[in-house]
Amino acid sequence: MKTFNLLVRLIPAIIMLQTLFFKFSGAAESVYIFSSIGIEPWGRIGTGILELVASLLLLLDRQTLWGALLGIGLMFGAVVTHLFLLGIEIMGDGGQLFFMALATLICCTWLVYQRREQLRVILNTALKTI
Secondary structure: HHHHHHHHHHHHHHHHHHHHHHHHHHOOOHHHHHHHHHOOOOHHHHHHHHHHHHHHHHOOOHHHHHHHHHHHHHHHHHHHHHHHOOOOOOOOOOOHHHHHHHHHHHHHHHHHHOOHHHHOOOOOHHHHHH
């Protein structure tokens, strides 16, 4: 089970880290995506920074919950954007970006589910301070 848990942390971290080159270098596909939704270049760069943070948090066992929550937010946005604005296939990629976003979303959701007790404690503590 320990190997599975590590794998579920590594998959989304690697996917997000792997896409950083394309976001930060201004690759045509990334520029097309963010131009299509009207947030180029700041949306592309900002998303890249947030994906870098999420990836690093996922790789740190004690910070996995935060990385997974950030990953869920980012990938939910990516999946919804693909479904309603861009389409599943981008510039002939066969849906690869969509399916990588979906895989990342599923892994991050699983990680939050695994750490739901930790999340419950954090939320209870936060609500008591309000």
